[in-house]
Amino acid sequence: xxxxxxxxxxxxxxxxxxxxxxxxxxxxxxxxxxxxxxxxxxxxxxxxxxxxxxxxxxxxxxxxxxxxxxxxxxxxxxxxxxxxxxxxxxxxxxxxxxxxxxxxxxxxxxxxxxxxxxxxxxxxxxxxxxxxxxxxxxxxxxxxxxxxxxxxxxxxxxxxxxxxxxxxxxxxxxxxxxxxxxxxxxxxxxxxxxxxxxxxxxxxxxxxxxxxxxxxxxxxxxxxxxxxxxxxxxxxxxxxxxxxxxxxxxxxxxxxxxxxxxxxxxxxxxxxxxxxxxxxxxxxxxxxxxxxxxxxxxxxxxxxxxxxxxxxxxxxxxxxxxxxxxxxxxxxxxxxxxxxxxxxxxxxxxxxxxxxxxxxxxxxxxxxxxxxxxxxxxxxxxxxxxxxxxxxxxxxxxxxxxxxxxxxxxxxxxxxxxxxxxxxxxxxxxxxxxxxxxxxxxxxxxxxxxxxxxxxxxxxxxxxxxxxxxxxxxxxxxxxxxxxxxxxxxxxxxxxxxxxxxxxxxxxxxx
Ligand code: XMP
Numbered sequence: 001x002x003x004x005x006x007x008x009x010x011x012x013x014x015x016x017x018x019x020x021x022x023x024x025x026x027x028x029x030x031x032x033x034x035x036x037x038x039x040x041x042x043x044x045x046x047x048x049x050x051x052x053x054x055x056x057x058x059x060x061x062x063x064x065x066x067x068x069x070x071x072x073x074x075x076x077x078x079x080x081x082x083x084x085x086x087x088x089x090x091x092x093x094x095x096x097x098x099x100x101x102x103x104x105x106x107x108x109x110x111x112x113x114x115x116x117x118x119x120x121x122x123x124x125x126x127x128x129x130x131x132x133x134x135x136x137x138x139x140x141x142x143x144x145x146x147x148x149x150x151x152x153x154x155x156x157x158x159x160x161x162x163x164x165x166x167x168x169x170x171x172x173x174x175x176x177x178x179x180x181x182x183x184x185x186x187x188x189x190x191x192x193x194x195x196x197x198x199x200x201x202x203x204x205x206x207x208x209x210x211x212x213x214x215x216x217x218x219x220x221x222x223x224x225x226x227x228x229x230x231x232x233x234x235x236x237x238x239x240x241x242x243x244x245x246x247x248x249x250x251x252x253x254x255x256x257x258x259x260x261x262x263x264x265x266x267x268x269x270x271x272x273x274x275x276x277x278x279x280x281x282x283x284x285x286x287x288x289x290x291x292x293x294x295x296x297x298x299x300x301x302x303x304x305x306x307x308x309x310x311x312x313x314x315x316x317x318x319x320x321x322x323x324x325x326x327x328x329x330x331x332x333x334x335x336x337x338x339x340x341x342x343x344x345x346x347x348x349x350x351x352x353x354x355x356x357x358x359x360x361x362x363x364x365x366x367x368x369x370x371x372x373x374x375x376x377x378x379x380x381x382x383x384x385x386x387x388x389x390x391x392x393x394x395x396x397x398x399x400x401x402x403x404x405x406x407x408x409x410x411x412x413x414x415x416x417x418x419x420x421x422x423x424x425x426x427x428x429x430x431x432x433x434x435x436x437x438x439x440x441x442x443x444x445x446x447x448x449x450x451x452x453x454x455x456x457x458x459x460x461x462x463x464x465x466x467x468x469x470x471x472x473x474x475x476x477x478x479x480x481x482x483x484x485x486x487x488x489x490x491x492x493x494x495x496x497x498x499x500x501x502x503x504x505x506x507x508x509x510x511x
Contacts, residue, residue, distance in 0.1 A: 001027050001044060001191075001193045001198070002027070002044050002046045002188075002189075002190040002193065003026070003027045003028060003029060003044050003045055003046065003190070003192050004021050004027070004029075004045070004046065004047050004048070004049060004184055004188065004190065005028070005029055005031060005034075005040060005045050005047075005048045005049070006018055006021070006028055006029065006030045006031070006033060006048075006049045006051060007031055007033045007035070007048065007049070007050050007051065007065050007069075007082075008030050008031065008033055008051050008053075008061065009033045009050065009051050009052065009053030009054040009055065009063050009081050009085070009097030010033075010051075010054055010055065010341040011051040011052035011053045011079075011080070011081065013052060013053075013167060013170060014030055014168050015030070015053075015364060015366075016053040016123070016169045016170060017051060017079070017169045017180070018030055018364065019164075019169075019366055019405060020169045020176070020180040021049075021079045021180065021184055022137075022179060022194055022369070023177060023180075023181075023183055024138065024177075024181040024184050024190075024192070025151075025193065025194050025195070025332045026184045026185070026190040026191075026192065026193070026194050027193065027194040027198070028049075030364075033050075033053075033063045033064070033065050033083075034063070034064075034065075035066070036066050036502065037066045037068050037069065037072075042072065043230045044431045045072075045074060046074060046075075046078070046189055046190045047073075047074050047075040047076070047077065047181075047183065047184060047187070047190070048069055048074060048076045048190040048438070049076075049077045049079065049082070049154045050076065050077070050078040050079065050081075050082025050085060050086060050102075051080075051081070051082055051474045052079050052080030052081045052084075052128070052167065053080075053081060053082075053107075053351075054079060054081075056079070056094075056096070056130070056131050056210070057084045057085050057088040057094050057131065058088070058094065062085075062142070064085070064089075065085070067089055070086075070089065070090065070161070070499060071243055071402050071425075074188070075161070075162070075183070075187045075188050076160070076385050077115075077161070077162045077163070077372070078130065078162070078163040079164050079167060079169070079181050079220060080162070080164070080166070081129070081168060083133065083154070083163030083165055083424055083452065084129075084131055084132075084133060085162055086137075086161060086163050086166055087133050087135075087136065087137050087140075087154075087163065090091070090137035090138075090139075090161070091137040091138055092133060092135050092136050092137035092140065093133070093134045093135035094131050094133055094134065094175060095124065095131065095132060096130065096131055096134065097129070097130050097131055097132045097148075097315065100128075100130045100131075100375045101130075101148045102127060102128050102129075102130075102131070102489070103126070104124060104126060104172060104429050105124075105125050105126070105127050105129060105148065105152075105166065106122060106123070106124060106125070106146060106147065107122065107123045107124075107125045107144050107145070107149055107152055107166065107318070108121065108122050108144060108145055108146070108154065109121045109122070109123075109143065109144045109153075110142060110144060110145060110434075111143060112143075112155070113143040113144075113155055114157070114182060114186055114187050114375055115143065115153065115155065115162050115179055115182050115183060115187065115432075116143070116144070116153070116179065116182065116282075117182050118178060118182070119175055119178055119179070119182075119267060120175075120236040123173075123174075123175055124165050124172075124173065124175075125146065125152070125167075125168075125172075125173045125176075125286065126165040126166055126168055126170050126172035126176075127146070127148070127165065127166045127167070129165060131147055131156070132149055132151070132163065132165070132396060133149070133150075133151040133163075134151075136148070136151065137156075138153055139156040139158065139159060139447035140154050140155065140156045141154065141155065141156075142154055142159070143155050146165070146166065146366060149165045151163075151165060151386075152164070152165045152166060152240070153165070158236070158460070158484075160187060162183065164179070166181055166205050168336055172495075175319060181330055183258070185358050185431045190268075191240075193226075194477070196372050196373055196376040197376060198224055198387075199373065200232065200373060200376060200377065202298075203232060203236070203361050204232070204235055204236035205236075206361070207233060207236040207237060207359060207361055208236055208237060210317075210357075210359060211237060211240065211317050211359060214240065214314060214315070214317055215240050215241075215242060215314065215315035215316065215317065216233060216237060216240055216241050216242070216311065216317040216318070216319050217223075217241075217242050217243075217244060217309055217315045217318050217319065218230055218233060218241060218243045218245065218318075218320070218321075219243075219244055219245075219246070219305055219320070220243040220259065220263060220271070221389075221391075222251075222258070222319075223363060223365070223384075223386065223388070223389060223416075224244070224260045224321075224370060224371065224374065224384060224386050225321030225322075225323055225367075225370060226320075226321040226381065226383075226385050227263075227321075227374065227379060227383050227384075228266075228273065228321065228362065228370050228371075228374040228384075229264060229319055229320070229321035229362055229376065230243050230269060230321075230372050231267065231374065231376060231377040231378075231379055232361050232362075233319055233361065233372065234267060234268075234269050235360070235377065236361075237246075237362075238304070239270055241269065241270060241319070242270045242271075242272065242312050242315065243263060243269050243271045243272070244271075244272050244274065244309065244312070245259050245263075245271060245272070245274070245307060246258075246274050246276055246301060246304050246308070246395060247273065247274065247276060247277055248276055248277060248297065248300070248301065248304075249276070249277025249278070249280045249281050250277075250280065250297070250392065250393030250394045250395045250396070251393055251394070252389070252393075252411060252414055252415070252418075253411045253412065253414065253415040254415075256273065256275075256457040259273070259281075260383075261274060262380070262383065264354060267487060272308055272311075272312055274304055274307075274308045274464070276304045277299070278365070279300065279304070279447065280297065280300055280325070281282075281294050281301055281373070281402065281404060281407075284296055284297070284395065284402045285401075285402075286398050286401060287401065288401050290396065290511035293395050293396065293402070293441055293511065294352075294395075294396070297391070297392045297393075297395055298391075298392070309329075311485065313383065314478075315325045315428075316356070316357055317356060317357050317358070317359050318356035318357070319358075319359040319360070319361070320358060320359070320360050321360075321362055321370075322360045322363050322365055322501055323361065323362050323363070323366065324363065324364055324366055325366065325367070325371060325465070327363060328334070339472040342344060343499030352388045353447075357439065365375075371384050372503060374488055375433070380474045385428050386431065387427070387430070387431065387432045388431070388432060388466065391511055394410050394411065395511040396509045396510065397410060397414075397434060397435065397436045397437065397509065397510060397511070398410050398437045399437065399439040399511060400439030400508060401439075402426070405492070406437055406454075408438075408492075409437055409454060409456075409490055409492045412489065412490040412491075413435040413437070413456045413486045413493060414434055414435040416435075416482060416485045416486050416489060416490065417433055417434060417435045417482055417486075418433065418434075418457055418476060419485075420482045420485065421431060421433045421460075424478050426460075426472075426474065426478065429462075430460055430461065430462050430472050430506060431444070431461050431462050431463040431466065432459070432460070432461055432463075432468060433458075433459070433460040433461075433472075434458075434459055434460075435456050435457070435458055435459075435486070435508045436457040436458075436499070437454060437455075437456060438454065438455040438457060438458055438506065439455070440454075440455065441453055442452055442453075442494065443493060443494075444488075445495035446494060451494045452494075453492055453493055454493050454494070454495075455493070455494075455495040455496070455497060456486055456490070456493050456495070456496050457496075457498070457499050457510070458479070458482060458495050458496060458497070458498050458499065459471075459499040459508070459510070460472040460474055460482035460498075461502075461503070461508055462504070463508070466508060468502075468503055468504070469502060469503040469508050470502045471498075471500050471501060471502060473501060474498075480496060482496070483496040
């Protein structure tokens with residue numbers, strides 16, 4: 001299969017470049033920039049992309065590639081730092097910019113270039129760089145300029161070297177995918193051979209290569225990521241996979257049965273279900289502080305999982321449904337204040353000292369790609385297109401102290417919300433929809449009697465990635481049905497309100 005090598009110089013967007021190449025139907029491999037040529041399998045390499053990166057080419061320890069990549073005769077595309085590097089190594093000049101160019105810009109094409117085939121003369125682009133190219137290497141010419149850069153896109157068409165000062169891979173360069181596809185399909189001549197089916201078969205081979213005849217344990221939550229990981233591992237290694245599902249008592253109505261029926265019976269996966277709901281509830285008694293709740297649940301989860309793991313026998317490998325955004329988020333935590341707003345999300349996060357080798361078959365994929373893998377593996381729509389559900393579960397939606405009775409009320413109300421969302425077709429159109437149980441009672445009248453019961457808040461939001469969100473303007477009749485059904489079907493509730501807060505300032509979950 002023809003492929004593109006992406007040399008990584010530390011850009012936060014390197015995986016996004018790989019993703020764009022996949023969107024073109026082409027296989028790519030990301031390699032560390034220091035990888036010597038002798039270690040690169042060049043047989044089917046049709047082109048090389050040099051990623052961006054935070055360094056300066058004239059810094060003492062500037063990351064450099066094996067310079068022989070320029071003598072291979074394959075096309076090279078340098079993006080941002082990659083362009084500066086290419087210019088620097090091939091005899092051009094790079095200087096420190098007066099100010100960092102960051103944000104949107106307009107690119108104007110000068111003349112024609114294969115890189116811009118099919119694109120208009122003027123394009124919206126996204127910049128993020130400090131240094132700039134000030135003189136071209138011999139053989140190069142400018143093909144596009146931007147407000148701040150007379151060398152925004154350059155090429156040496158004869159040697160098939162191309163450079164872009166901006167980032168074609170990010171969503172803020174709306175036509176960037178066409179630029180990437182012009183490079184990989186048009187200039188490099190790659191064939192469209194990469195499909196989900198080929199990803200699955202390659203990944204299965206890689207899993208088999210990694211684990212041999214060893215046993216693999218996977219914590220299955222029933223969410224999209226761990227479910228797709230389970231299905232993929234089952235396909236790769238069959239009964240060597242053992243899944244552990246922990247019922248922490250904070251899961252949704254019918255969830256336990258649904259997981260057992262799909263994974264245990266239908267897919268015939270070796271599944272161990274642990275009912276730890278009583279222990280969790282006991283530990284949460286009297287806990288009202290949201291952060292403390294999360295910590296108690298996280299710590300206990302690890303304890304229960306460890307016990308379950310020991311009881312299923314020895315295993316050398318631990319599989320996780322880690323996706324690429326989880327990888328960046330955990331790397332970014334130090335510098336990213338947003339990550340500190342709520343203590344870290346992944347309740348599945350396991351202690352570092354565990355004696356396991358990790359198997360993470362989805363590590364390079366983005367959520368929508370994982371969904372496609374799930375579909376290709378035949379998982380049902382209800383799993384593949386599930387809305388996100390937080391690790392600490394209903395605990396962060398049951399405000400104040402958690403009791404079995406409050407959980408019963410919340411679970412029943414949540415069931416109504418989801419049922420109505422699904423029946424009306426809205427479920428798959430929004431990011432999340434759920435019920436929250438407020439910790440106070442209010443007065444109402446039911447029949448001829450005064451009632452004094454709990455309030456349910458309904459939260460329905462739309463979002464791209466959960467980082468920002470807006471409340472969804474659901475039709476009044478749907479809201480009316482949700483409210484009527486909750487009051488009629490859920491004992492203990494006499495009032496329903498609708499949350500009309502965006503994020504920020506509100507978070508999606510209430511705790
Ligand atoms: P917030 O409430 O921070 O949520 O606006 C953003 C997104 O993250 C989900 N979320 C969690 N997911 N473990 C998770 O796996 C958690 O502890 C957790 N807390 C929030 C939330 O449902 C939303 O999609």
